[in-house]
Amino acid sequence: MNSDIGWSGLGISAALVAIALGISAWQRLGVERTLLWSSLRAAVQLVLVGVALHFILAPNRSLGWSWLWVGGMVVFASLTVWLRARDVPGVLPLALVAFSASLAVTLGVLLGLQVFPIDARTVVPLSGLIVGNSLAATVLVGRRVYEELRDKRPEVEARLALGQSAHDAAQPYVRSSIRSALIPQIETTKAVGIIFLPGAMTGLILAGADPLDAVRVQIAVMYVVLASVATTTSIVGLGVARRLFTSDHRAVQLTRKAD
Numbered sequence: 001m002n003s004d005i006g007w008s009g010l011g012i013s014a015a016l017v018a019i020a021l022g023i024s025a026w027q028r029l030g031v032e033r034t035l036l037w038s039s040l041r042a043a044v045q046l047v048l049v050g051v052a053l054h055f056i057l058a059p060n061r062s063l064g065w066s067w068l069w070v071g072g073m074v075v076f077a078s079l080t081v082w083l084r085a086r087d088v089p090g091v092l093p094l095a096l097v098a099f100s101a102s103l104a105v106t107l108g109v110l111l112g113l114q115v116f117p118i119d120a121r122t123v124v125p126l127s128g129l130i131v132g133n134s135l136a137a138t139v140l141v142g143r144r145v146y147e148e149l150r151d152k153r154p155e156v157e158a159r160l161a162l163g164q165s166a167h168d169a170a171q172p173y174v175r176s177s178i179r180s181a182l183i184p185q186i187e188t189t190k191a192v193g194i195i196f197l198p199g200a201m202t203g204l205i206l207a208g209a210d211p212l213d214a215v216r217v218q219i220a221v222m223y224v225v226l227a228s229v230a231t232t233t234s235i236v237g238l239g240v241a242r243r244l245f246t247s248d249h250r251a252v253q254l255t256r257k258a259d
Contacts, residue, residue, distance in 0.1 A: 066120040098235040144177035166245035
């Protein structure tokens with residue numbers, strides 16, 4: 001199968017955006033401008049990324065360029081977490097640590113044990129999967145821990161008054177927050193192959209790969225994503241909780257921002 005749809009094919013597929021625009025106009029949803037802007041922005045961003053990857057993935061190109069790209073992913077994702085959870089204290093350095101640790105653990109296993117070869121065509125895509133799929137869960141757990149410990153402050157202080165440490169007093173709320181952040185990925189993992197065919201597998205099949213080869217790659221990718229989300233949510237959840245208590249186990253005063 002020829003996986004090159006060409007620019008004309010891309011233009012035809014872009015016409016499908018008109019369906020979403022038409023539905024929005026028909027139902028008076030008022031999101032036509034947002035749909036159009038999002039579609040155009042995604043196309044421009046992906047083309048620019050494609051040009052950059054064409055350079056990075058060129059034969060005999062130094063692997064250092066790939067690791068530089070990965071570093072940029074971590075920084076950009078961490079800034080995104082900070083922008084979406086600015087009220088959470090210390091979330092930017094925590095996100096940097098979480099994404100870096102997640103990459104170190106997952107790539108260390110996959111590349112160190114030679115599941116995938118160490119080259120640009122594996123380092124860059126795998127890193128993108130790890131960071132990209134962890135982003136939403138990282139934002140969610142940071143905000144959830146902050147809001148839980150803010151809204152349940154009387155309960156937390158009661159636990160502290162009974163002699164519990166800050167870690168023990170916060171643990172039920174941190175555990176609940178991490179669980180909430182993990183559940184969407186767990187549900188997605190359970191639904192793979194039954195309800196939907198995920199991106200990596202679909203892309204390989206469209207490119208002409210043997211379905212069983214595509215399945216093996218997808219299973220590895222699925223486990224990578226699950227481990228990365230668990231790693232980042234744990235680091236950020238525990239880290240945010242530590243920042244909401246003083247060194248002498250007192251709860252930090254938190255205020256609710258006006259809507």
